[in-house]
Amino acid sequence: MTTSTSAEPTRRDFLYVATGAVAAVGAVATAWPFISQMNPDASTVAAGAPIDVDLAPVAEGQAIKVFWRGKPIYIMNRSKKEVEEARAVPLSQLPDPQTDQSRVKEGHDQWLVVIGICTHLGCIPIAHQGDYDGFFCPCHGSQYDTSGRIRRGPAPANLPVPPYAFLTDTKIKIG
Numbered sequence: 091m092t093t094s095t096s097a098e099p100t101r102r103d104f105l106y107v108a109t110g111a112v113a114a115v116g117a118v119a120t121a122w123p124f125i126s127q128m129n130p131d132a133s134t135v136a137a138g139a140p141i142d143v144d145l146a147p148v149a150e151g152q153a154i155k156v157f158w159r160g161k162p163i164y165i166m167n168r169s170k171k172e173v174e175e176a177r178a179v180p181l182s183q184l185p186d187p188q189t190d191q192s193r194v195k196e197g198h199d200q201w202l203v204v205i206g207i208c209t210h211l212g213c214i215p216i217a218h219q220g221d222y223d224g225f226f227c228p229c230h231g232s233q234y235d236t237s238g239r240i241r242r243g244p245a246p247a248n249l250p251v252p253p254y255a256f257l258t259d260t261k262i263k264i265g
Contacts, residue, residue, distance in 0.1 A: 097134070138194040140265030142257065145201065153217035155206060158264045160215055162206035163252060164225070165262075168236055172223070173199050176237040183241075186248045193251055203262065204238040204249040226248065 099234060141158050148154055168176070173190070181187040194202055199250040206225070208215050213229035220226035220233035223242050227233075232243030239248045254264045 138265050146260040150240040164206040166199045166202040172236040210245040
């Protein structure tokens with residue numbers, strides 16, 4: 091009777107290792123699509139992503155409209171006169187009292203960034219319209235001033251200010 095204990099790997103050992111490796115690769119290949127489908131779609135990620143807006147081509151007194159998360163965003167380059175008029179309004183005259191300074195970024199007082207959806211029923215107001223030369227909602231007549239604050243009409247609140255930050259003096263990131 092002979093017993094052989096060999097330190098050399100046998101053919102059987104190789105088959106065990108090879109079978110185990112193929113099974114591991116097969117398990118990962120099977121699980122990958124299930125795990126991958128849990129990630130959001132690329133279009134969904136892009137729709138909620140922050141956007142950069144170049145303000146250099148926006149002239150004084152001009153308003154532009156961009157879209158972020160499917161919402162219209164008004165960016166208005168207000169003149170010095172418009173800024174002064176917005177700051178001269180007593181808070182007691184405003185249905186939703188808020189100072190102009192709290193609606194703009196310090197040092198960039200001429201730039202107003204608001205979500206262009208009327209707070210009454212969700213219509214899109216028109217820029218540089220109405221008695222206050224701010225925003226006018228054509229659906230029910232709400233009027234906002236040059237700071238996006240409600241001044242007249244059925245809207246209960248000011249136009250909301252989205253989260254944004256100045257990257258440079260002429261570039262902002264919304265979102």
